[in-house]
Amino acid sequence: MGTPISELGEFRLIDRITSPFPKFHNETIRGIGDDAAVLKLNSENYTIITTDVLVEGIHFNLVYTPLKHLGYKAVAVNLSDIAAMNGTPKYITVSIALSAKFSVEAIEQLYSGILAACEKYHVELIGGDTSSSMTGLMISITAIGEVLPQKVTYRSSAKVGDLICVSGDLGAAYLGLQLLEREYKLFKDTPEIQPDFSTKEYLLERQLKPEPRFDILKTLNDAGICPHAMIDISDGLSSEINHICTKSNVGAKIYAHKIPIDTVTSITAEEFNMAPETAALHGGEDYELLFTVNADHLNKLLTIPSISIIGMITEAHEGIKLILQGGNEVDLSTKGWDAFLS
Amino acid sequence: MGTPISELGEFRLIDRITSPFPKFHNETIRGIGDDAAVLKLNSENYTIITTDVLVEGIHFNLVYTPLKHLGYKAVAVNLSDIAAMNGTPKYITVSIALSAKFSVEAIEQLYSGILAACEKYHVELIGGDTSSSMTGLMISITAIGEVLPQKVTYRSSAKVGDLICVSGDLGAAYLGLQLLEREYKLFKDTPEIQPDFSTKEYLLERQLKPEPRFDILKTLNDAGICPHAMIDISDGLSSEINHICTKSNVGAKIYAHKIPIDTVTSITAEEFNMAPETAALHGGEDYELLFTVNADHLNKLLTIPSISIIGMITEAHEGIKLILQGGNEVDLSTKGWDAFLS
Incomplete structure (x- = not known):
């Protein structure tokens, strides 16, 4: 059946699977291996990009996690990675996969928390994807921010x-x-x-x-x-x-x-x-x-x-x-x- | 129990949950509602960002989908959204959630397909997240590209x-x-x-x-x-x-x-x-x-x-x-x- 992932651990697994990937672009200041990737897309700022996934049963239990709080937290943990680069968050994309047990009203609760975080931190929702899932809820967020080149903290x-x-x-x-x-x-x-x-x-x-x-x-x-x-x-x-x-x-x-x-x-x-x-x-x-x-x-x-x-x-x-x-x-x-x- | 999502459908659900979100940034040329978001982060190009999620049992069946093909396809469908904006893809982030049934070797197969697509289309993997899941495999990819402002196709x-x-x-x-x-x-x-x-x-x-x-x-x-x-x-x-x-x-x-x-x-x-x-x-x-x-x-x-x-x-x-x-x-x-x- 092969090597169980638990034998390797998350960080060594990531090292192992990402090490063969080549670099192609001069604009890449940092790729994998920090809180966020850093790109030089213009002469003034660095653009920083980070992504996190939250999975029901692993990262949260909906029995005691209100959906609005979950939405807020899903954004907050991504923005925290932008903060760790000494950056300012600007945009997020939000993808969700959810099973038929979730009603439209439940999804609205989740998004009301995402909205509250966006409003608090002046972050724009610019895209996403919605899918059904066989079981439970999964939220995947990508956050995009900026930082002055002389201020970035690795x-x-x-x-x-x-x-x-x-x-x-x-x-x-x-x-x-x-x-x-x-x-x-x-x-x-x-x-x-x-x-x-x-x-x-x-x-x-x-x-x-x-x-x-x-x-x-x-x-x-x-x-x-x-x-x-x-x-x-x-x-x-x-x-x-x-x-x-x-x-x-x-x-x-x-x-x-x-x-x-x-x-x-x-x-x-x-x-x-x-x-x-x-x-x-x-x-x-x-x-x-x-x-x-x-x-x-x-x-x-x-x-x-x-x-x-x-x-x-x-x-x-x-x-x-x-x-x-x-x-x-x-x-x-x-x-x-x-x-x-x- | 509230309104079933099937009653509304994916596109109306997205309209409903995303309409309250405010705009904050002048750099946003297009937000939600096209194949990708379009940002003006520099004076030469527009930056385009798109995200897609693939869920086991919904988008693919691993009984007849080789993991290498799945990795390749997961990248390809995101790059296709960049193509739809008349753009050139440059970067991806890849987040996966997977259950204990997957071995390290299986994940390597998946990433060998992701790598093949990255190499073919000169796309850099710059970040991601890895998580366990209660059941099955989920792949969430965000692709970032660029397009000349006079060439972008909405x-x-x-x-x-x-x-x-x-x-x-x-x-x-x-x-x-x-x-x-x-x-x-x-x-x-x-x-x-x-x-x-x-x-x-x-x-x-x-x-x-x-x-x-x-x-x-x-x-x-x-x-x-x-x-x-x-x-x-x-x-x-x-x-x-x-x-x-x-x-x-x-x-x-x-x-x-x-x-x-x-x-x-x-x-x-x-x-x-x-x-x-x-x-x-x-x-x-x-x-x-x-x-x-x-x-x-x-x-x-x-x-x-x-x-x-x-x-x-x-x-x-x-x-x-x-x-x-x-x-x-x-x-x-x-x-x-x-x-x-x-």
């Missing part, structure tokens, strides 16, 4: 000595998902029990309605800071720092107690018998920005409350290390959410 | 008095599918019988390995002919001429006996007790080009063997008519392949 441009920064806080989206899954299981067993999410609203919002951090890009720009390397945290801090270090050929030190974690996240992690740092490192879906900045900007960064300095870029041979509170170091191996292993 | 620019032309021949892809389905059913009942496709290879090739007609664009360009309106025939001649007439606010006369049909198509249609014209009008998947041309070009067009003149654009109030051999007229109502009705 995964590959981290420099030794850079400060490693993260926006917002981490782990909340993962715990929001755990809460929804727990209440869903309770509901299946005893349908008369109503779920109680009081005090946990923040976690649900982070899971169901993530926002791309264009506000952080503006804050950095206003402060005169242009990050060296940047990536959005879709698969978890651990996986993303590994991407930056591999592509930049550097190492990293991350200080565990500097990772920003909201109080509700910490309390809820403990309810699930999980270290909050585990959710922050491996949870994913926070769609915060992870970026590296020249250490000269330290004073400026310290004045920005929505940005945390969590570590430093080191030489490649020093590896990727998590420094625990007592000073012990542990190897920060990739344990990001892998679509084929979860 | 559905909406047909003029009264234009000649209606079609490239190649029609109906073969549909009969190829009927043959494959028939042999598949025979095989299910009596697995010891080997399918016999001798003399029918042309029909299978048209179904399994369609080619976008960039050669026709070159022929027209070399002859100094720029079509007024153009569309590719994915859903059948009848559906496509309806799109052109509706968008251009014109009518059309199509002469049934002028529709180009290959001899093998005609013979096989009769084996299936079907008028060959029915396959040509409603079959779809031929990916030929349907276009309208100023009647001044008649003499030039008559010298091009791969192009057939099949009718004329008329005033809108004259409707869309099929003229039969005896001279009788029938209304050419839309009976194109509709993903939600089939």
Whole structure:
């Protein structure tokens, strides 16, 4: 039957299947291997293009995901990839495949969320495709944006000595998902029990309605800071720092107690018998920005409350290390959410 | 349960869900409603963007579709939309969702077909996404191309008095599918019988390995002919001429006996007790080009063997008519392949 995909993993599969593809065009600044492709279609801006697919039963469960939120999130996660290039989103195409269980009104709900995201981020819907499917719902979005050539942030441009920064806080989206899954299981067993999410609203919002951090890009720009390397945290801090270090050929030190974690996240992690740092490192879906900045900007960064300095870029041979509170170091191996292993 | 999608149909559903979306950007020349969106990202060319999704069980059956052919076709149908804008394809992104039944080797087969199409048409793979799915395979491709502003061909620019032309021949892809389905059913009942496709290879090739007609664009360009309106025939001649007439606010006369049909198509249609014209009008998947041309070009067009003149654009109030051999007229109502009705 051949090699199971799980044996290879998503990232190695992508490397293997895409490596034979040739380049044909001089306008291609970056192809596969970053948050988005970068094309030079005119002399002023780079055009950036990214695509993501969301599949029912894999990326979302419609029992507890309102269709409007799903539409919003499907756009948001694509725009987050544009943000990770330090770009401005401009256009999307949306393709959906859906089974006969979906009514016209259900599709309108989905598109009302897509519309809300388009309006919030001034993005135009310029095309798409609609198809039936044998089972369930699939949403495939391509986002197109632009960035000034001198501002584009690749995964590959981290420099030794850079400060490693993260926006917002981490782990909340993962715990929001755990809460929804727990209440869903309770509901299946005893349908008369109503779920109680009081005090946990923040976690649900982070899971169901993530926002791309264009506000952080503006804050950095206003402060005169242009990050060296940047990536959005879709698969978890651990996986993303590994991407930056591999592509930049550097190492990293991350200080565990500097990772920003909201109080509700910490309390809820403990309810699930999980270290909050585990959710922050491996949870994913926070769609915060992870970026590296020249250490000269330290004073400026310290004045920005929505940005945390969590570590430093080191030489490649020093590896990727998590420094625990007592000073012990542990190897920060990739344990990001892998679509084929979860 | 709400309104079933089949009650509305694909095209009305798309109109309904996309009409509330606002425009934000001056660079948008055309958004939704043609074979591709058209953006003015630089002063020389228009950038054209199109997207299509193929779903297992809806658009293809892996029992008789080799994965390499499927990969090739998935690219070809997107490039055909670029051809319909009179454009040149340059880039694609490819997203796939697939269940655990697919091995690494199977995915490599699929991508070998994608690669073959990229190499043939000098198209670069610049991005994508890979996901698992609960069942089956889904391929979503976005293609990006370019066209000179004075050469772009919309559905909406047909003029009264234009000649209606079609490239190649029609109906073969549909009969190829009927043959494959028939042999598949025979095989299910009596697995010891080997399918016999001798003399029918042309029909299978048209179904399994369609080619976008960039050669026709070159022929027209070399002859100094720029079509007024153009569309590719994915859903059948009848559906496509309806799109052109509706968008251009014109009518059309199509002469049934002028529709180009290959001899093998005609013979096989009769084996299936079907008028060959029915396959040509409603079959779809031929990916030929349907276009309208100023009647001044008649003499030039008559010298091009791969192009057939099949009718004329008329005033809108004259409707869309099929003229039969005896001279009788029938209304050419839309009976194109509709993903939600089939």
